[in-house]
Amino acid sequence: MKNRRIMLAHGAGGKISHELLHELFLPFFDNDILRPLDDSAIISTGPSKLAFTTDSYVVKPLSFPGGDIGRLAICGTVNDLAMVGARPLGLSASFILEEGLAIEEIEKVLSSMREAARQATVRVVTGDTKVVEHGAAEGLYINTAGIGLIPQGVDVRGSKAMPGDLVIVNGPIGDHEIAVLVARGEFSLRGTIESDCAPLNGLVEAMLEACRDIHVLRDPTRGGLAAVLWEIANDSGVQVVLEEESVPIREEVRRVCDLLGFDPYYLANEGKLVAFVPQEKAEKLLKTMKAHPMGREAGIIGQVRAENPGKVLLRTMIGGHRLLEPLSGEQFPRIC
Amino acid sequence: MCLAIPGKIVSIKENYLAEADFGGVRREVSLMLCPEVKVGDYVLVHVSFAIQQIGEEEALETLKLFEEIEEHHLETVEKAE
Amino acid sequence: MKQLKKPNEEKIASVLLKKISKLTDGPLRFMEVCGTHTISIFRSGIRSLLPKGIELISGPGCPVCVTPVGEIDQAIAILRLDDVILATFGDLMRVPGSSSSFHQEKAMGSDIRVILSPLDAVEIAQRESDRPVIFFAVGFETTSPAIAAAVKESSRKGLANFYLLSSQKLIPPAMKALLSAGKVKINGFILPGHVSVIIGKAPYEFIARDFNLPGVITGFEALDILEGIYMLLHRHKEGKAEIDIQYRRAVKEAGNQRAMEIMEEVFEPVDARWRGLGIIPASGLALRESFARMDASTAFDIPYEDKADPPGCLCGEILQGFNVPPDCPLFGTKCTPENPVGPCMVSTEGSCAAYYKYGGAQ
Numbered sequence: 001m002k003n004r005r006i007m008l009a010h011g012a013g014g015k016i017s018h019e020l021l022h023e024l025f026l027p028f029f030d031n032d033i034l035r036p037l038d039d040s041a042i043i044s045t046g047p048s049k050l051a052f053t054t055d056s057y058v059v060k061p062l063s064f065p066g067g068d069i070g071r072l073a074i075c076g077t078v079n080d081l082a083m084v085g086a087r088p089l090g091l092s093a094s095f096i097l098e099e100g101l102a103i104e105e106i107e108k109v110l111s112s113m114r115e116a117a118r119q120a121t122v123r124v125v126t127g128d129t130k131v132v133e134h135g136a137a138e139g140l141y142i143n144t145a146g147i148g149l150i151p152q153g154v155d156v157r158g159s160k161a162m163p164g165d166l167v168i169v170n171g172p173i174g175d176h177e178i179a180v181l182v183a184r185g186e187f188s189l190r191g192t193i194e195s196d197c198a199p200l201n202g203l204v205e206a207m208l209e210a211c212r213d214i215h216v217l218r219d220p221t222r223g224g225l226a227a228v229l230w231e232i233a234n235d236s237g238v239q240v241v242l243e244e245e246s247v248p249i250r251e252e253v254r255r256v257c258d259l260l261g262f263d264p265y266y267l268a269n270e271g272k273l274v275a276f277v278p279q280e281k282a283e284k285l286l287k288t289m290k291a292h293p294m295g296r297e298a299g300i301i302g303q304v305r306a307e308n309p310g311k312v313l314l315r316t317m318i319g320g321h322r323l324l325e326p327l328s329g330e331q332f333p334r335i336c
Numbered sequence: 337m338c339l340a341i342p343g344k345i346v347s348i349k350e351n352y353l354a355e356a357d358f359g360g361v362r363r364e365v366s367l368m369l370c371p372e373v374k375v376g377d378y379v380l381v382h383v384s385f386a387i388q389q390i391g392e393e394e395a396l397e398t399l400k401l402f403e404e405i406e407e408h409h410l411e412t413v414e415k416a417e
Numbered sequence: 418m419k420q421l422k423k424p425n426e427e428k429i430a431s432v433l434l435k436k437i438s439k440l441t442d443g444p445l446r447f448m449e450v451c452g453t454h455t456i457s458i459f460r461s462g463i464r465s466l467l468p469k470g471i472e473l474i475s476g477p478g479c480p481v482c483v484t485p486v487g488e489i490d491q492a493i494a495i496l497r498l499d500d501v502i503l504a505t506f507g508d509l510m511r512v513p514g515s516s517s518s519f520h521q522e523k524a525m526g527s528d529i530r531v532i533l534s535p536l537d538a539v540e541i542a543q544r545e546s547d548r549p550v551i552f553f554a555v556g557f558e559t560t561s562p563a564i565a566a567a568v569k570e571s572s573r574k575g576l577a578n579f580y581l582l583s584s585q586k587l588i589p590p591a592m593k594a595l596l597s598a599g600k601v602k603i604n605g606f607i608l609p610g611h612v613s614v615i616i617g618k619a620p621y622e623f624i625a626r627d628f629n630l631p632g633v634i635t636g637f638e639a640l641d642i643l644e645g646i647y648m649l650l651h652r653h654k655e656g657k658a659e660i661d662i663q664y665r666r667a668v669k670e671a672g673n674q675r676a677m678e679i680m681e682e683v684f685e686p687v688d689a690r691w692r693g694l695g696i697i698p699a700s701g702l703a704l705r706e707s708f709a710r711m712d713a714s715t716a717f718d719i720p721y722e723d724k725a726d727p728p729g730c731l732c733g734e735i736l737q738g739f740n741v742p743p744d745c746p747l748f749g750t751k752c753t754p755e756n757p758v759g760p761c762m763v764s765t766e767g768s769c770a771a772y773y774k775y776g777g778a779q
Contacts, residue, residue, distance in 0.1 A: 002756050007524040015755050182361075187533050190362040255359040258341045260533070261507075318430035318639045320462020325774050328755045329520075332507030333533055335383050335560060336338055336453055336480060338453050338559040338611035340667075366536060368566040369676040380614065380667055383506075383556075384534030385563040387676060388614045388667055 009329025013223025013268070016329045036235075038158050039083035039218065042150065049150040051086035053077060057142040062105065064183035066175070066194030067270070069142055070109035074116035074124075075199045075270060076221070077146040082201040083217045083273065085156040085208055086148030090125035091117070093144050097129060098137040109140065120199035122146075153212055160215040161236035163306035166282040168275045170203065170289055171196065171297040173225055174253040174267035187260065187333065193252045196271035203294040207275065210288035216276035224266040227326045228274060229302075229312045237309045242302040242324065244316050261334035265314075266327050276304065340382035342390060345375050356381060426640065433643040434466055440650040441470040446602060447649055448738055450588065451609035452479030452767070453637060459771045461639035471646070474738040475768040477591050478609055480555045480584070481508045482736060482760040482767045483691040486724040488584050489514035492553050494719045495582070496527050502545060504538040505553040507531045511763045515724055518763075535560075535567030542571065542579035551713045555584045559611040561702055562676035565683035568708055580713035583703055586689055588612050589620040590700035596628045601738050605649040606632040607642070610664040615680075617672025618660055625658040636664035683708055690723065692760060693733020732759035735768050742772040749773065 001023045009016045026034070033041050040053035057073045067075075073093065081088050093113065097106070117124060179195040181187070200219065207214060216236070218228040225247070233240045249264050257264050271294065277285055282300060289295030312324040343356035343365065352368040356379070363384060367373050370386040379386035449455055455475045458464060464473065477483055489512055496503045496519075503519070510520045510531065523529045532538055538552035554564045564585065571579040588609060595601055608621055613634040624632045631652035635645030645663040652659055662668050682705075689701025704712050714721060730752070731745035742748050742761070752758040754770055761767035 003521075005521075005524055007520065009520070019755070186531075188363055188537075191360060252360040255341075255361045258339070259358060259361065259363070261339050314462075316460070316462035316639070317426055318461055318463070318466065318643075319427045320465040322459055322462045322465070323774060329511075332510050332531055334339065334508045335506045335533075335556065336508050338451070338557070338609070340559070340611045340614070366534075366563070366566060368570075369562050369673060369679065371675065380611075382559055382611060383563045384536065385566065387559065387562070387611070388669070388673055390667055 007329070011222070012327070012330035013221065013227050014266070014327035014329050017223070018326070036157060036159065039080040040086060040146070040148065042084055042157075051081050051084045051148040051150055052145070053080040054143070054145040055080065057144070058138070059180065060138055061183055062109065062139055064180045064195055065192070066179050067197035068109055068112050069140060070112035071116045071197050072270060073142040073144050074113050074120060074122070075197050077144040078120045078122055078199045078201050079219045079273070081146050081148035082204040083156070083219055084150060085154035085204065085214075085217065086150045087205065088120065088122040088146055088148045088201060090123055091144055091146045092126045093124050093142060094128040095130070096137050096141040096143070097131050098139050099131055099134040101139050105139065116199065120201055122201075151208070154208055156214055156217050158216055158218065158232050158235040161232050161238050161240070161276045161304050162215060162278070163238055163304050164279050165215055165276045165304040166279050166300050167229075167240060167242070167302040167304065168277065168282065168286060168289070168298060169225075169248070169301050170200075170273055170295045171271070172248040172250045172253070173220065173269055173272060174249055174257070174264040176270040177224075177267040178253050178256050182256070189256060189259065191252055191256065193250065193256070196269060198271035198294060200271065200273055200294060203289065203292050204273070206288055206292050207285060211277060211281045211285045213281060214275055214277050214285070217273055219273045220269050222268045223326060224264075224268060225274070226265040226312065226324045229324070230326045232276065233312050234310045239305045239308040239310070240302055240312045241305055242312065242314045244314055246299060246301045248297055248299060261336075262331050265324055266331055279303075338382055340380045340387060342378055343381050345373055345377050345379060345386075348375055354386075356386075429640060430466070430643060433640065433647055437471070437643065437647050437650060438468045440647070440654055441468045444470050444472065445604045445650070445653065446472045446474055446738075447605050447607055447646065448474050448476045448601070448603045449607040450476040450478040450592065451607075451612065452482065453611070454607055454609065454635065454642065455479070455768060455771050457637045457639070458642060459774070461642070463639060463642060467646070473607075474603070474741070475735070475771075476738060477595070477691060477694060477736040478557065478588060478612075479736075479761075479767055480557055480586060481512055481763065482732065483586060483694065484509070484512060484555060484584050484760060485690045485692045486514055487690075487722050488582075489518070490724060491714070491719060491721045492551070492582055493517055493519070493522055495551055495713060495717050496522060496529070498717065500548045502528045502530060502541060502548055502550045503553055504530045504532045504541055504550060506555065509553065509555060511757065512760050513757055513763060535564045536570065539567050539571045539574070539576065539579060542576045543574060546576075546578060549578050549580060551580045551582055553582045553584065557586055557588050557609070557612050558615045558680070559609075561585050561684065562615060562673070562680045565679045568683050568704070568711065569679065571711070572708065579711060580716055581704060581711050582713040583684075583701075585684070585702040586691065587686065587700050587702065589616075589623075590697055591691060591694070592621075593623065594694065594697045594700070595737060596624070596630075603630070603738065604653055605630055607645050607649070608632045608634040608660070610634060610636045610641070610668060613662075613664070613668045613672065615673050615676050617668070618662060618670045621660045625660050629658045631658050632660045634660070634662045634664050634668050636667065693736045727758050730759040732761040732769075735761055742769040745769070
């Protein structure tokens with residue numbers, strides 16, 4: 001690793017994050033269960049398969065249109081379990097509280113968490129609190145873990161994409177990151193966009209019932225759509241071809257991207273998933289998704305091919321093509 | 337070298353400052369380089385400065401462009417074929 | 418960056434491409450001067466659609482790419498002084514200096530603020546009135562009037578803690594130097610649309626008049642660029658060297674007079690070093706005497722030191738269109754977007770970064 005100090009880029013979900021994970025952390029912990037690096041670890045215990053995941057939440061500001069750190073924590077963890085097809089059994093929630101934080105602030109966060117847990121039909125079954133000195137933790141950090149049960153016959157993993165599969169997304173991309181950015185007020189933008197933060201386990205359950213043979217599920221959080229498609233293309237040894245005109249993006253998100261020079265394919269989402277399914281199952285799956293509140297705007301955005309494995313190709317509006325590679329680090333606004 | 341996008345002036349304050357609307361997103365911009373711009377006008381904005389006033393039609397960039405190009409080129413190609 | 422595909426965008430593109438194909442009768446090279454054009458061209462996939470005979474090469478219009486190493490070093494040296502705040506555009510965060518970058522300095526605790534507008538820098542200076550605020554200003558003629566306006570605003574507000582480190586450059590002198598050197602072989606220029614919003618058409622006339630080459634002032638949508646290429650081919654076929662405006666909806670022939678006045682009030686042209694191109698006369702902008710108090714270059718007693726380009730780095734040749742990124746021995750090996758050696762790889766619009774990210778598909 002060239003960088004010998006942690007940079008914000010290490011948290012952005014791009015290539016430098018990938019490098020941190022693979023070159024610093026994994027060598028210390030390498031084992032069969034960890035190695036696939038799916039959204040949750042899959043642990044076999046006799047006839048059953050358990051899913052196990054963990055996450056930390058450090059978002060600033062604590063609250064933004066469409067959610068807050070608490071809602072993010074519940075939904076993010078539940079979604080990681082859902083992405084391997086698991087039904088959540090229980091979550092843990094660990095809080096690091098900054099000295100001086102107002103009780104009202106914590107109450108708001110806990111209330112959000114209760115509501116999100118209710119929506120996701122999951123319970124917080126264990127937890128912890130710690131207090132740190134004023135100046136650390138920027139108010140509040142939350143760490144979670146989640147355990148889930150993978151139903152019999154369900155096998156959803158990042159390495160299972162196959163040539164001929166179609167790629168489906170459940171709605172417009174980029175909402176979350178833009179909502180937080182606007183809420184931060186750094187660039188003095190004013191807008192109405194809300195985070196899409198929401199639990200996806202209900203949608204995934206409906207999807208699996210309609211189509212047991214879903215190959216891959218992934219939620220494009222930090223690093224965006226480009227990052228997850230690239231990971232899947234590499235884990236599965238296939239090429240993913242994306243149709244630019246099919247990828248749904250809200251007008252306001254486009255405008256903010258225009259203003260800042262951002263590329264929406266790299267923006268984080270917290271209520272979106274991509275699904276890779278065999279071609280012949282796609283139509284039925286799409287219908288099921290559209291009937292569900294979390295899938296109303298679902299659509300096919302691409303397909304999988306065998307040639308040029310490990311690459312993500314974007315077919316552009318004018319019928320040309322370009323490669324979509326993950327970013328190195330975070331996106332900076334640009335003027336050029 | 338330059339990202340510039342069209343916006344509509346929705347209000348003007350003191351000192352050449354104005355509120356611009358970019359398809360639902362709003363930001364304060366400066367009219368120092370285009371002082372004659374009025375509320376309701378469309379402008380091209382770079383680094384939060386209006387650099388040129390453009391017509392409403394021109395602001396709907398792609399639409400106008402497509403229409404023009406369609407006019408100019410589509411016919412001539414079809415005639416040649 | 419548009420996304421709304423109108424029903425016939427692809428159809429119109431194919432019409433333009435057909436016309437371009439018809440006019441392409443041999444190998445031709447056009448230079449897109451502006452870095453934003455380089456990005457648009459790659460993002461829209463135009464390269465994958467152009468007929469084989471047309472080669473597009475990237476020119477020096479990438480303000481980040483041509484910022485010399487010494488200027489980054491100088492800014493970092495000033496930044497390391499007590500209490501200094503550096504305000505700059507996001508484009509500059511990853512540009513490598515001799516041993517560090519703004520990005521890395523920030524990781525070490527320096528106070529660097531990414532701004533969208535030059536007026537943001539003035540606002541920071543007003544809020545943090547007891548700390549020096551240095552605005553590291555980079556850009557071409559599109560941006561300089563806004564920077565000038567911010568300087569005037571800071572002066573009007575009497576902000577004694579506001580400073581400017583100017584790395585601004587001018588396009589026509591660089592093009593003149595490029596053409597006068599006589600080494601570049603091109604058949605025409607795709608001229609920068611937004612620079613031209615400010616300066617109009619006249620400053621480019623010398624290209625047609627003295628060098629007998631056509632130039633088309635072009636917008637940034639895919640269809641703009643295709644139409645611009647078509648117009649260049651048309652002039653080439655006619656054998657006429659003219660400067661034309663494709664970006665009709667935004668560019669007036671006379672440019673923006675008021676913007677140019679403000680720019681001239683605050684800045685004067687000076688000789689400037691362009692990375693890889695050397696020193697080009699009257700191609701940079703410096704504060705005039707009446708605003709000299711704000712010049713960070715003199716106020717902090719940290720002078721600019723000329724630094725050599727990294728060994729093996731072909732950025733200079735690439736910026737002038739002599740080589741393409743894969744020609745560089747460092748491309749993709751020692752020099753990648755994660756670990757860039759030269760600014761051509763750092764800047765999202767730099768030839769090498771664009772080639773690295775998008776070029777593989779072609």
